[in-house]
Amino acid sequence: MPKHLSLLKIVLSVLMAALLAVSLARGAKAEPTAQPVDALIEALRMPEIVDVLANEGRAMIDDLDRDDDGIPRSAWVNMLADLYRSDVMLEAFRVEMAKALDGVDVAPIVTFFETDLGRTIAQVELDARIAMGDEGMEDVAAQAWAELPADSPRALLIEDYVAANDLVEMNVVGAMNADYAYMIGLGQTGDAEAMPSDEDILREIWSYEPEVRADVSEWIYSYSTLAYESLSDDEFAQYIAFSKSAEGSKLNYALFATFDAVYSDLSRALGAGTGQLMQVFSGQEL
Template sequence: MLRFAVALWLALACAAQAGPEADQTIRLINLEAQMQVARAEGLSHAETLNSDMLDGHGGRLWDSQIDGIYDAARMTEDARPAIEAIDPAILARLNLFLGSDLGQKITSLELAARTAMMDKDSEAAARSAFESLQGSDDPRLKVAREIIETGDLIERNVSTALNASYQFYRALVDGGAYKMTEDQIISEVWSQEEALRTDTESWLMGYLLLLVQPLDADDRATYLAFLKTPEAGALNAALFDGFGTVYSDLSYALGRVVALNIRALGDGSSEL
């Protein structure tokens, strides 16, 4: 019955007229709010970089530079083209589910879970919950794993993070803060892969357990059925493309600003 319901909304949406579907999709997934969370994450990361790489001497200029890099409105616009590239007929079918009560409930839960994972204590609790459930037959664990498998979420997230790391190191070198060859940069980035993969799985599972907790069994089943449609797959790919572009650009810009401040505070470049 649940799969029939998903098939029904797909069939109904086939008759939808073409229109500004991408704008509606962007509104329904609350992309700007997602970018506000990404901005907050970026600002927090910048504080760590200021402490670790600039000995806390960034100051007001650093704060201004970081504020300019993590511009949520610009980040939203930079992610837009990947969604606009989806066929309008596909977007129309997506929007019928995304605009439903369940679709909007899931969008809200995604943002709430993502926001919760920014708090260190909440993140630790979510990761701990995942660890405690491993090896059990808890239905939430099964759903979370199926969501990850359906969207290839670990591989996609690891790839995005590795590329962002590469751009950051490249920017440090281009900015004259460090001396590294291309091979050294690639080697340094790939050395992070195993630890990054383990951390990504733990984070994703904790996040998804938070997300699916308020959903009942029928809602979880319908959500999974939706995620397995070609339409949801197209949106997933577009979001990773869009966010990948955004994070790549942000990481390079951040690296250049770090390099600028290192050079201003020190004497030339050094080996990393």
């Protein structure tokens, strides 16, 4: 099992943490209830973010433990290309987001992100998300966070922001759910009797929870340091106040709920696809 296959390069801030995945099992189509969410999707720059995540997903071939299993690289490339399609990912997000925000008036949320500050926030988060795809920049951001005095105004704001949105805990839970879904998908294509039980899968996943938590925490704080560097302390404080508001809390919940739903689907499909490749090309027992 590839540890944290779903993790480091997809963990995001409150606006990014919920993005995104392919809901292949559902084959979901947008419903009328999704329409009020369209303006929010645009305001949060979701189409551009989805492109980033789709590219990262397709590039995940370099992170897979392929060893000498006899599976051609082209087979992995084709499978990831099928899973990480920007158009399908965006549609899955739109449908799940509409479900998560059902009954919620999204107008005040959209209004915030259509202000000058809101537009700036959406832009700097997108820019930082792209930048963090480079290991060198990720190291720079991590160093910047490490060098911030713990009692400095900026460090305290970042701590407040992370706590207000429960970013570490929610991302750890989402990562664990995705890894569990991957193992379930993998088991769907193998000998059921040879697969570990649910209890064994959960025991293995939770055995490396401290490592996952440490990785997630480092990414979140590094990303936040980089993303909001250009904001003044007052602007950052305004954003945190929004996050703590009723509207901000509903958005945060909806984004994490969306992430959990669609990324579990994607991870399950990835596990099933991996199992199929192992069977077709190498006859390995799962």
